[in-house]
Amino acid sequence: MSGLVLKDISKRFGDFTAVDHVDLSVPHGTFVCMLGPSGCGKTTLLRMIAGLDEPSEGAILLDDEDITPIPTHKRNLGMVFQSLALFPHLNVGENIAYPLRIRGVAKEEQKRRVDELLQMIHLPGYGDRPVAKLSGGQRQRVAIARALALSPKLFLLDEPLSALDAKLREAMQVELRQLQQSLGITTIVVTHDQREAMTMADTVVVMNGGEIRQAASPVEIYRNPADTFVADFIGSTNLLELSADSARRATFRGKPVAGLTLPAGLAKASVSIRPEDVHLTASGGDAIDGTITFIRDLGGTIETFIDISGQNVVAVSTPRARPDVTVGQKVGVVLPAEACVVLKQ
Amino acid sequence: MKREPPRTLADYGPLLFPAAMLTVFFVVPSGTMIAVSFFQRQQGGFYTPAFVWSNYERFLSVFFGNVLGFSLMLAIAVAICCVVLALPFTYLLARMSRRAQVLWLVGLLSVLSLSEVIIGFAWSTLFSRTAGITNLLVAIGLMDSPKALYPGFSAVLTGMVYQAFPYTVLVLFPALVRLDPTLTEAARTLGSSPLRAFFNVVIPALRNTIVATLIMVFIFALGSYLLPQILGRPQHWTLSVLITDQAIYQSNMPFAAAMAVFLVLVTLALVTLTLFLGRKGEAA
Numbered sequence: 001m002s003g004l005v006l007k008d009i010s011k012r013f014g015d016f017t018a019v020d021h022v023d024l025s026v027p028h029g030t031f032v033c034m035l036g037p038s039g040c041g042k043t044t045l046l047r048m049i050a051g052l053d054e055p056s057e058g059a060i061l062l063d064d065e066d067i068t069p070i071p072t073h074k075r076n077l078g079m080v081f082q083s084l085a086l087f088p089h090l091n092v093g094e095n096i097a098y099p100l101r102i103r104g105v106a107k108e109e110q111k112r113r114v115d116e117l118l119q120m121i122h123l124p125g126y127g128d129r130p131v132a133k134l135s136g137g138q139r140q141r142v143a144i145a146r147a148l149a150l151s152p153k154l155f156l157l158d159e160p161l162s163a164l165d166a167k168l169r170e171a172m173q174v175e176l177r178q179l180q181q182s183l184g185i186t187t188i189v190v191t192h193d194q195r196e197a198m199t200m201a202d203t204v205v206v207m208n209g210g211e212i213r214q215a216a217s218p219v220e221i222y223r224n225p226a227d228t229f230v231a232d233f234i235g236s237t238n239l240l241e242l243s244a245d246s247a248r249r250a251t252f253r254g255k256p257v258a259g260l261t262l263p264a265g266l267a268k269a270s271v272s273i274r275p276e277d278v279h280l281t282a283s284g285g286d287a288i289d290g291t292i293t294f295i296r297d298l299g300g301t302i303e304t305f306i307d308i309s310g311q312n313v314v315a316v317s318t319p320r321a322r323p324d325v326t327v328g329q330k331v332g333v334v335l336p337a338e339a340c341v342v343l344k345q
Numbered sequence: 346m347k348r349e350p351p352r353t354l355a356d357y358g359p360l361l362f363p364a365a366m367l368t369v370f371f372v373v374p375s376g377t378m379i380a381v382s383f384f385q386r387q388q389g390g391f392y393t394p395a396f397v398w399s400n401y402e403r404f405l406s407v408f409f410g411n412v413l414g415f416s417l418m419l420a421i422a423v424a425i426c427c428v429v430l431a432l433p434f435t436y437l438l439a440r441m442s443r444r445a446q447v448l449w450l451v452g453l454l455s456v457l458s459l460s461e462v463i464i465g466f467a468w469s470t471l472f473s474r475t476a477g478i479t480n481l482l483v484a485i486g487l488m489d490s491p492k493a494l495y496p497g498f499s500a501v502l503t504g505m506v507y508q509a510f511p512y513t514v515l516v517l518f519p520a521l522v523r524l525d526p527t528l529t530e531a532a533r534t535l536g537s538s539p540l541r542a543f544f545n546v547v548i549p550a551l552r553n554t555i556v557a558t559l560i561m562v563f564i565f566a567l568g569s570y571l572l573p574q575i576l577g578r579p580q581h582w583t584l585s586v587l588i589t590d591q592a593i594y595q596s597n598m599p600f601a602a603a604m605a606v607f608l609v610l611v612t613l614a615l616v617t618l619t620l621f622l623g624r625k626g627e628a629a
Binding site for chain 2: 050074
């Protein structure tokens, strides 16, 4: 198939296994975010795709060609580093033209391409400026332009936005996604920021302990997390221990969760339910009884903390749908069956 | 973070000690030397205060011009050899494990504990016909008969590069450790082979450090007066050798002082020129 394929990739540093038998295929033109806590192997995986680290096992295929033995400088890829790695002795234009110069592109063609790229990153006329005189966001754009100068097959970014402040970061996420869509280039971004991954990616790859825990679309990852790690890492969630009664109906602290059955053979299961899916009603009836312990009003959303016989459950709602409750009040908690995800152990 | 400039006299307090040291051990001796360079020499080893230019006039001859030219050329050659050898070495050293770095640096520092005399005689033995390294080459069949490699220019150059090499590494090391390793990695992803990236990213990024190191080794080499005598022929003697000769053996202090002052001025001029050219290159 065309695109990037990772076949059974492992990387060991001495006794430590950084990447553990990873398989992944990235179709041409997709935007992939590799997401995970620090030390989960995502950066090592990206460096192996770039050829900066060699896999201990496995093969990397690009458009059906095995690129594992090909050195970095012959792989035709663009990479943006966390430090950006702009060359301090070159100005903006020279930085962007560097890959063209290395490949021996004619001077006029270099100039034309640099102007085109400066236009693309919304910095026309910045070619003669020294890199040190740019703001963080501008440097970011220059690094992106330099990586894209040769129209590479693969665009790799290692925590590219982590040095920017929150507002600028969100703006750059949108910009980066739009740029990728207009160029149609296969892009892989490493990040530990799940909002960033949700904003930009076609496919989110959640990693932990050197393994891929789940690779799916952002909505799928959010709605149907594969296991407790993914459920907990992506967004906030309520992780509840449910038991099955004789008719496989799920119960929580002895109270049945209406309409939810556990798969056959499971006496107990972890279930994830997002805070926005937890509803509050008057106590009694099918609802599970709980006591409100804390209310956090954030303006845009309201978080209500409920204690259900020792287990803390969080419910989130908008101010319009605000339940009229106070701390200490007894309420009924409704866990809609369709919002509950039974997780793999 | 911006620091407040010192305002009151008390703010300058911490500068007192270094200022006093600089005055006692640099300003006063240099002043004395400049003064003596204008004094009148008395036969028999003494001099009387005066203001004459004759010491400088004597210096303006073809002979001393040649010696000065040779001294500068030798110092420049030593500086270039040291930096060319030390730069790739230190680049690799900076990427080694901590343990390896310590071992190498301790080894290099131990060279600094050797005096110039010991270095000179050690190399003269190594370069000799009877006990030198050519005997090893004969033993492994690369040469037919052992030969002496000294006295000569190459021997002087080797000895001085050997002596200055540890200093060069020590000056380059911090800059190379701080150099962002992703710079070369970025160059590689952009199509540069590792060797090419070293030449068009690492070296330009370290330009100022390299210029500073060249100047340091150059000045260090200019002051060397024992190695040229031990390992060279009289035509390889530097101005420093002649200054020593005049000051100690000929007891002609005013002339020695005049030569020293002249050497300092020429050195300052060259360093200024280098810095000026460096500044200009940066602006371009």
